[in-house]
Every structure is written in structure tokens, then in C-alpha cells.
Amino acid sequence: MTIPTLTSKDAHFDYVLRLGDDALILAQRLGEWCGHAPALETDLSLANIALDLIGQATMFLGYAGELEGKGNDADKLAFHRDVNQFRNCLLVEQPNGDFGRTIARQYIFSTWQYLLYQQLARSTDPRLAEIAAKALKETTYHAELAAEWVVRLGDGTAESHERVKDGFEWCWRFVDELFSVQPLDPSIVTSGVAVDTATLRAAFDSALATTFAEATLPLPKFPRPVLGGRKGHHSEHLGHLLSDMQFLPRAYPDAVW
């Protein structure tokens, strides 16, 4: 397989790492709901979404390991990197909060990821294209489920309306980061490997406006955006998440099933 030549190897690795880390970290967060969600239906849904995301993370991180060329597989990259080596966006590492905040986060992420995978399925990197085409089918379900819950909560009781509204207000500062490819080498986009996420913003805003109208929710006021996840500058929450997620393979490095 030929890798498009315009792209520097490091930027390519870093980009694939982003895709894998977004899926992995959100999967870990969603897994925290297992056995604690408000109803059996939502418990199943969040766990299933987490499982799909772990599958996607495994494919992306496995490929990232090949690009890196240091003999790291997906597990090694997931369990043996420290917090500043993670490239996920800040949105996915945020604590779950209540169910309203979790649904707000899921709606923002899955709507964005759906638009991203649609474009990535046409990447000039055939490996990324085929992973995206496969993952897109799963993400379609995630985005639909999240949108339905935004409507159920927003157009539900006064309490559920307030909770999901607060959830969006909390998450909103992390939205801008999703639509920037910074600080990657621009060649990763011009060569057609990566998606210029800035181009997804109009479709995202339009989907959001439709869902919010149905959910009788006001559009969130834009707070000062927070960025940094793509450079490895994370919130304090990611370290705690990793200490939980990575404990077993670090304490028992040769453990097998």
C-alpha cells in the first residue's frame, strides 16, 4: 500500500492517533455508566456505543502503531502512553456529569463524528477510508440515538429540559476544538489524507439547529473556547481516567486473558 507522499510521517501518525484516542477515551467514559444508567434501555445503549467506539479505536490505534513503526500495537498505545501523549479532544475526557450532560456530549460528538467519517471514507489513505466507511454505519446509530434523547429530555419535563440545557452549556466550550486540525502540518489535509474539519461546521450547526428546535432548547451561548487536547494539553480529568483504564496492564504487564 502506498502512503500519499505529501504528508509527513509524523503528522500522519499524529492524525490517526487523534481518531483512535477520541474513540478510546469516550468509550472509557461511557463504560462508567455501565450498571448506573437511569434505565435498562439507556444502560444498554451507552454500553453498546462504548463497545463500537472501542472497536473503532482498536482499528485506528492498530494502524497508528504501524505508521509509527516502533512495534507498538493498539493495546500498547492505549495502555502505555502517558497523559500528554494522548491526542484526543477535550470534550471526550470530561466527566460524565448527569445523564443530561452525557447526552449533550454524545450528541455533539456523534453528530461531529458522523460528518467526519462521511468525509474520511473518501480519504486518499485507503486504510483510513475503509475504517471510516465501516465505522460510519455504527456512528449513524449513535448520532440518531443521541438526537432522540436530546429531544426527549429537552421537550420532556421542566427538570429534564434544564438538565440537558445545562449539559450543552457545559460542553459548549469544547466544540471549537472539533473543527480545527491545528497544530498539524497542513499537508495532511492538502494531500487528502485528513479531513479539514472546519468544512464540517456548517452541516453541524444546521443539524444542531434542527434538533434544538424540536427539543425546544435555546442555542447555547458561546463561551470562550478551550483548546489543547490535540497538542497533549489535557484537563486534570484525563490523568484520573487513565489511572483507572491503564491500571491492570501497567501493574501486570504480561497479563493475558
Next chain:
Amino acid sequence: MMRQAALNWRDRVLDVLSHVPDPEIPVVSVVELGIVRDVQENPPRVVITTTYSGCPATQVIQADIRKALDDAALSEVKIEVALSPPWTSDWITEDGRKKLLAYGIAPPPKGTGAASLKNAQAATCPRCGSIKTREISRFGSTPCKALWQCETCREPFDRFKCH
């Protein structure tokens, strides 16, 4: 003669694979589920695909296929995993659909592989055949199934998701 021999070899491998059950839904084989995508003689290999990216059965399926091939003295046959084009529930064979229904799982409607479940038609109840059914939970006991209920006989049932 060569052509005949090639066909026979391929049929033999397919026969072995058709006796490998899906670990989660053992009433159907990996061939009937559309997991086996191709069998090639030169070099000898079986091309399989995953249904859902995170399906925990994937590794078990590979191990089961490996064992079945080894037991049939087909150790030289390699297993390759192909992602593209992505698996769709349309690849479940007619026999596979009948077996799912008899097992109590409503098979997915055909031709809606890429579509969302929102627009999918109502499932047929595998118990009483009624089409007065409703979705209870879009995500079910495994990644490939949703939970439905029959309004006529009131039985809850699994439905294989359109994918």
C-alpha cells in the same frame, strides 16, 4: 480437470466453514451470516469480515475457523480480515434468515443495509407472525441486535439490526 479440482477444493473449504457456528447465535454459521467473504486457492486463504467493529465475538470466530480448518487438515489455509466493503446485514443468506426466525430472532429487512433504523419497517414477530410490533430498545443484548415487542402476543423478541 484443473477447474474441476479448484471447485472441489473451494467447496470443501466452504463446507468446513459452513459447520462453524456464530458464537453468539449458534443456530447460524459464519457463512450464513455473511462473515466469510471469499475463499481463494492461490495462495490458500479464507477472507472474513467483522460485523461490528467492537463485536467481542470477532476473536472467537477467528479462533473457531482456525480450529475447524486445522481439524480438516487445511492448516495451510490462512485467514485474512477485510474491512472493505463494510459488512452489511444484506449479506445474511436466505437460509440464515430462516434459521434466525425459527430461533426467535427477527431477521433484518433486506435492502436497508445502509439506512437508519428510524425508517425501517416494523419487524415481524417470530412467535406469532404479527407485524404489530414496536421497538423497545435500539441497542440490545449484543451489538447486532435490538429489542422489540409484539403488540399482538405481547412477547418481547430480539431483532437483528439493519446494518
